[in-house]
Amino acid sequence: SSSSGLPAEDASSKSNADVFWAPFTSRDHHAHGASEAYSFASAAGNYYTTATKPHRQILDGVAGLWCCNAGHGRERITKAVTEQMRTLDYAPSFNMSHPIAYEWARRLVDLAPDNYKHAFFAGSGSEAVESALKIALAYHRANGQSQRRILVGRERAYHGTNFGGMSVGGMTNNRKQFEGSLLPNVAHMRFPYKPSMRFSRGMPDGFDDDADDFVNDLRHIASVHGAENIAAVIVEPIMGSGGLFVPPKGYLGKLKSACEEVGCLLIFDEVITAFGRTGRAFASDSPDFVRPGVESDKGGMADLVCLAKGLTNAVIPAGAVLAQAHVHDALQTGYEKMASDENLVANAPRAFHYSGMMPGLFHGYTYSGHPVAAAAGLATLDEYEAENLFSHAAQMAPLLEDAVHTLVDVPGGKECLADVRNYGCAAALELAPLRNKSTGAPMFGAAGRAFFQFAFEEGLFVRNGGQGGDHIVMSPPLSITPEDISFLHDALARSLSRMSQLH
Ligand code: PMP
Secondary structure (H helix, E strand, O other): OOOOOOOOOOHHHOOHHHHOOOOOOOOOOOOOOOOHHHOEEEEEEOEEEEOOOOOOEEEEOOHHHHOOOOOEOOHHHHHHHHHHHHHOOOOOOOOOOOHHHHHHHHHHHHHOOOOEEEEEEEOOHHHHHHHHHHHHHHHHHHOOOOOOOEEEEEOOOOOOOOHHHHHHOOOHHHHHOOOOOOOOOEEEEOOOOOHHHOOOOOOOOOOHHHHHHHHHHHHHHHHHHOHHHEEEEEEOOOEOOOOOEOOOOOHHHHHHHHHHHHOOEEEEEOOOOOOOOOOOOOHHHOHHHOOOOOHHHHHOOOOEEEEOHHHOOOOOOOEEEEEEHHHHHHHHOHHHHHHOOHHHHHHOOHHHHHOOOOOOOOOOOOOOOOHHHHHHHHHHHHHHHHOOHHHHHHHHHHHHHHHHHHHHHOOOHHHHEEEEEEEOOEEEEEEOOEEOOOOOOEEOOHHHHHHHHHHHHOOEEOEEEOOOOOEEEEOOOOOOOHHHHHHHHHHHHHHHHHHHOOO
């Protein structure tokens, strides 16, 4: 018995899947939750193999969780990781040095748009977001603007699940259980979507006034809280977990102008958009995501950029923040600034300790710049380059676009589809919610769950979720082939036809 006197829960009577506490998954709620029928045993290329018999090949329509951008089982990455484990399995990345982390930082900065000059490492996307938010706050403090503490996120945004990311995030379910304990000093803008944008191909065009309207949310927040109190705005260039929402043309550029007016930093959460998803290395690289004609934007419009997932092809967990020089320098060149102050020099080093003015960033993780993650990261960059995966993704993008948008014409398509969205190597179907047969009330999430199962039975792995739960999101490996895309189309078409029988 346990110390409470009650019989201890007997784990041995439960299945292994029951003992495993799955993130984001309630067994009652998700028919496919902990069922071993829905687990994978192995993966190669663009396909998973199911764990239970009969072992089936399932097309990985999500690249794991938007993360295995090069597909599965890349030998170059496996080899680099195992060799690194043998040579230097771990070394601290602060106060000490290990050159492979420096090399990784250099390679990332070389790949990134010109304005991004420094890389800070973390262990996941959530940690990258926390790091970026903390860097933004510390930056303003270092610049003598410690009142700039308000962080601005958006409705339906996903920025991971740690406290900062959850607080600037806007997915209702992720917040509800923790309401009251979220960060103070957070405001939200609307997400930039209107029903009139439905079924747009790629980036919605011709919504200039709407883009202005959505961006004015930041000006409203500034007029309520004071522009001088706003620290940063964080956005996903394309909202992923929320259901793949592509902003209308011009929106992000206008947002950048509004950030300049307010004097706050702009953070791009490129956890899913970086490493080829848009057909380029970063969304920040693409003319669709900057102000037309503003030369400096081409070097990357954000002050800070969050990375994870495709950073290491998900083989080893890792995250990173890229920073413009002005942000990095404000925090990292403090000693130089202090050294030019005669008073401080006279009292150094005591002044540094007792004045509360220690330069540097007081933040980091045991696994920041982990050597094995660095090895995985470097090999992943080599793989992207050697296989031309970003340009391959750009070539596959129009095929994927056709594959999903032509679904409105298949049996059940018009009835079941509330929207179809896509950009680059990513696409989403928004399903019309199933309704209670007697009351007509929408049963949010039921269509998404049913569709997931149909698609799985048809040999395709997709992700059901987003606000309401009826978004079907796809972000296949960038290595997806035209044959895979036509298989994906057919599996989706058959699933829609089965879906229509549930309405
Ligand atoms: N930001 C975005 C935009 C994401 O999509 C995700 C993960 N889906 C995260 C942050 C969090 O990443 P992680 O799960 O690695 O913490």
